[in-house]
Amino acid sequence: MPVSLTFYDGTGCIGGNKILLEDEGIGLFLDFGTNFGAEGLFFDEFLRPRATFGLADLLVLNILPPLKGLYRSDLEYPGLWEKYSAHPWFREVEIRGILLSHAHFDHCGYLTYLRPDVPVLTSLTTALATKALQDTSSSQVELCYITPRELKDGLLRATDYRSVPHQQRPFWVPGESIPEEAHGFWEKAVTSRRLCSQPLKACSSEAELGPFRVRLFPVDHSIPGAGAFAVKTSAGWVVYTGDLRLHGKQAHLTRQFMQEAARLKPKVLICEGTHPEVERPVHEQEVAANCFEVVKKAEGLVIADFGPRNVERLLSFLEIAGETERLLTLTPKDIYLLEALRAAGEPGIPDPMTDQRVALYVRPKALRKPWEEELIARFGERAPERLIDAARVKFAPQDFILCFSYYDFHALLDIEPEGGTYIYSSSEAYDEEMLMDHERVRNWINFFGFRLYGTLGRDRERSGFHASGHIHGPGIEELVETVKPEVLIPVHTENREFFRRFEGICRVVWPERGRALAVE
Ligand SMILES: [Zn+2]
Numbered sequence: 417m418p419v420s421l422t423f424y425d426g427t428g429c430i431g432g433n434k435i436l437l438e439d440e441g442i443g444l445f446l447d448f449g450t451n452f453g454a455e456g457l458f459f460d461e462f463l464r465p466r467a468t469f470g471l472a473d474l475l476v477l478n479i480l481p482p483l484k485g486l487y488r489s490d491l492e493y494p495g496l497w498e499k500y501s502a503h504p505w506f507r508e509v510e511i512r513g514i515l516l517s518h519a520h521f522d523h524c525g526y527l528t529y530l531r532p533d534v535p536v537l538t539s540l541t542t543a544l545a546t547k548a549l550q551d552t553s554s555s556q557v558e559l560c561y562i563t564p565r566e567l568k569d570g571l572l573r574a575t576d577y578r579s580v581p582h583q584q585r586p587f588w589v590p591g592e593s594i595p596e597e598a599h600g601f602w603e604k605a606v607t608s609r610r611l612c613s614q615p616l617k618a619c620s621s622e623a624e625l626g627p628f629r630v631r632l633f634p635v636d637h638s639i640p641g642a643g644a645f646a647v648k649t650s651a652g653w654v655v656y657t658g659d660l661r662l663h664g665k666q667a668h669l670t671r672q673f674m675q676e677a678a679r680l681k682p683k684v685l686i687c688e689g690t691h692p693e694v695e696r697p698v699h700e701q702e703v704a705a706n707c708f709e710v711v712k713k714a715e716g717l718v719i720a721d722f723g724p725r726n727v728e729r730l731l732s733f734l735e736i737a738g739e740t741e742r743l744l745t746l747t748p749k750d751i752y753l754l755e756a757l758r759a760a761g762e763p764g765i766p767d768p769m770t771d772q773r774v775a776l777y778v779r780p781k782a783l784r785k786p787w788e789e790e791l792i793a794r795f796g797e798r799a800p801e802r803l804i805d806a807a808r809v810k811f812a813p814q815d816f817i818l819c820f821s822y823y824d825f826h827a828l829l830d831i832e833p834e835g836g837t838y839i840y841s842s843s844e845a846y847d848e849e850m851l852m853d854h855e856r857v858r859n860w861i862n863f864f865g866f867r868l869y870g871t872l873g874r875d876r877e878r879s880g881f882h883a884s885g886h887i888h889g890p891g892i893e894e895l896v897e898t899v900k901p902e903v904l905i906p907v908h909t910e911n912r913e914f915f916r917r918f919e920g921i922c923r924v925v926w927p928e929r930g931r932a933l934a935v936e
Pocket residue numbers: 518520637659885
């Protein structure tokens with residue numbers, strides 16, 4: 417089997433894509449994401465996999481595949497692999513690269529565990545967005561740089577921060593050159609541990625990784641920088657959609673990708689199928705129009721609750737803020753992400769320091785991380801009048817749109833709003849745990865007397881206050897009929913029935929988790 421695909425995750429479930437493509441024994445991974453569903457079967461926010469046990473907890477639970485040669489050696493217990501030598505998936509692999517489609521955790525989250533010398537090929541925007549995620553994260557994610565561990569008293573502990581630097585992963589980005597600001601952002605250390613930086617490498621638009629040629633196509637998704645990949649193997653082109661859609665403001669990118677992928681006459685199309693049941697998706701422009709109508713009529717405070725890193729939605733609210741003469745008030749994490757996107761040269765991203773519509777909300781905190789401290793100080797120097805605290809909001813609530821979600825609700829205890837408008841502009845609850853979270857959000861909304869727009873609970877996209885990041889049924893049909901692969905492999909989906917319709921056009925294959933499929 418010279419060329420093969422092995423799906424370690426992302427089959428028959430949404431998210432957690434980890435797809436191994438091999439040619440003559442040399443491999444590439446297409447994404448290496450967190451499978452929240454599988455993790456959630458065993459863990460929650462209070463019970464986490466133990467960092468001091470490295471890979472062990474996730475290997476025991478079969479959440480990470482037992483592949484020798486793939487992971488960080490500092491996370492491997494001595495003798496770890498002997499334990500797995502009889503596992504049906506166990507083998508040694510030689511990985512030349514990770515193709516990262518976008519900066520959502522269900523695609524990038526488990527990069528944390530991978531060898532730090534394997535290049536990650538992605539867009540410049542995704543590279544800097546993942547750096548921003550890690551810089552501002554409070555949990556242990558090591559997407560772009562790792563904190564080396566050492567075995568001490570039987571536990572894998574972080575090395576001394578004074579003597580051992582963070583080690584940065586090599587990221588490759590297709591393009592002729594990389595702007596100075598992007599290098600600056602990428603190589604900036606944000607903790608007291610030094611960063612042993614690894615400059616971003618500009619690579620050719622058809623990058624060479626081992627025996628493979630890799631092309632990256634920008635596509636439309638709910639986070640900027642998302643891409644699809646085409647990989648040339650000795651058996652032909654393998655195309656991978658990542659996550660994409662045809663109803664955002666960048667839909668033309670997805671269509672362009674479809675045309676270019678068709679020209680490659682691909683052997684295989686690995687296609688996402690999160691929402692094939694949706695016939696007519698709500699467009700981002702409709703969401704913006706609906707939100708504008710609500711804010712225009714609102715009298716007191718407005719809270720806009722949209723998913724973290726949904727930058728397109730943030731930009732929609734920025735325009736609304738301008739037109740309704742309110743200040744779009746963001747958290748330090750949001751501002752930091754905007755700065756990352758600007759450094760990547762992402763078009764249309766405002767400069768939070770100079771854009772008169774943007775404010776920064778500062779919460780009282782006993783201790784701040786250095787990145788946050790530095791950001792607030794810099795903002796306070798450049799735009800002191802737009803550095804906002806609870807007292808300012810309480811005094812003139814009608815001047816603000818607060819971009820808050822559940823984890824920012826401590827601020828409501830300081831502001832003590834008396835009514836207002838709450839726009840829930842994020843995804844529906846898709847499991848029991850989320851339903852409970854939504855109940856809690858509803859309790860806060862009711863307690864402070866907000867009027868709610870958008871739907872909490874289960875009601876996919878009917879509210880008109882949220883547009884999904886994923887392609888709808890007719891969009892998938894357009895994609896498959898345009899690209900015309902020989903073999904179609906649906907991933908990131910729970911809907912088998914839908915994909916049956918393509919059986920006349922191509923061979924539809926449902927991969928079995930962990931079993932290699934020959935590409936021939
Ligand atoms: Zn995504």
